[in-house]
Amino acid sequence: MGIFRSLLRQPTAVFGLVVVIVVVALALAAPLIAPFSPDEQMFDGLTLEGAPMPPGGPFLLGTDTLGRDLLSRMLFGARTSLIIGLVANGVAVAIGLFIGIVAGYLRGLAGNILMRFTDLMMAFPALLLAIVLAALLKPSLWIVAMVIALVNWVQVARIVYTETRGLVERDFIMAERSLGAGHGRILFLHILPHLVPTAIVWGTLGIATTVLLEATLSFLGIGVQPPEPSWGNIIFESQSYFQAAPWLVFFPGLVILLTALAFNLVGDALRDILDPTQRGRG
Incomplete structure (x- = not known):
């Protein structure tokens, strides 16, 4: 609750949180609020x-090039x-x-x-x-998610590696080792809890990256395949009508x-709240 209250003190974070909640709510309620089926080609x-x-x-x-309701497809x-x-970023983290x-x-050779x-x-x-992997595999929702996860984990690994190197030299870790604590106890009870804030921050920031990457792959035609709608392939299907029907892209x-x-915005706010090295910086 303390984190949530801290978020509410930052106007930009509140704006980001409201947008995220609205988008998630609309996505969950899509079958109930969509005026038409996303694949229905209307006569009119x-x-x-x-x-x-x-x-x-x-x-x-408006409608798309096949007469399908654009609002329903976007929902x-x-x-x-x-x-x-969410899936791709969760796996990447x-x-x-x-x-x-x-x-x-472990350090050393390993x-x-x-x-x-x-x-x-x-x-x-x-x-x-991501383009190479998506081209080699048959694109589908879960394949695209795994492809994105396989290219997005490296930044998290580098940050976590640096933090872990610092933690293993701390006095409380040395004390645990001198008392005979096993590797599992040290990793899960003493090191991992210190890395949770980092995972939360990168998990939040990474969602934006994965959404953009999915849209890019779908726009290039190697992401989620039609008729299953995604924001990226909606643009991909409509790019040739950009001048005649700009709303299809806009x-x-x-x-x-x-x-x-x-x-x-939410990820940046969480980083300021959870990362002590960021506190107090203007």
Whole structure:
């Protein structure tokens, strides 16, 4: 509750929190509030010339190139994008925590091998590596989530490694070792709790990155495959109509921007609250 109260004292964090809550609520309630099925091609969803219907009337945000309601597709697309963001980032944080803790605690040859592997992964551009992996595998919701997780864990591992190296030299860890405490007790009862704030901060900040990366992969046509909607593939399907029907790109692009910004604002606020080295900095 103390963390929540601290968040409420920061206007930018409150804005981000409100946006996150609204987006999550709309995604969860999509089957109840969506005016149409996301895959339904309406007879009156296209003009006589076969162009998408503009916003207004029964179609609040207009229709897409196949006569499907854009609002309904964006609501269901929020579920897809958020699921990928949460799952991919959760797996990435778990992998980064594991490798960072093990490398920082063991040090020596094993630690060096793990961190050199981490450095090797960091040397590859994340987007390029994600494109290669997504192209090799058959794109689906869960495959895309795993691909994003496999390219996003390296930053967490590096941060956790550095913090773990500092923790293992602390007096209370030395005291536990002198009392005969095993590696499991030291790792899970004394080191891991100190890394929880770092995991929370990176977990929150990383959601914005994964949502953007999913949108990028879907925009390139190697993310979540139609007809399953996601914000990225809604833009991908409509890019050729950008000038004739700009709302098809503007509305999903706007929600991607707002969602990424909201998670970043909340993550930055949590970092200021949970990281003692950040407190007091203007």
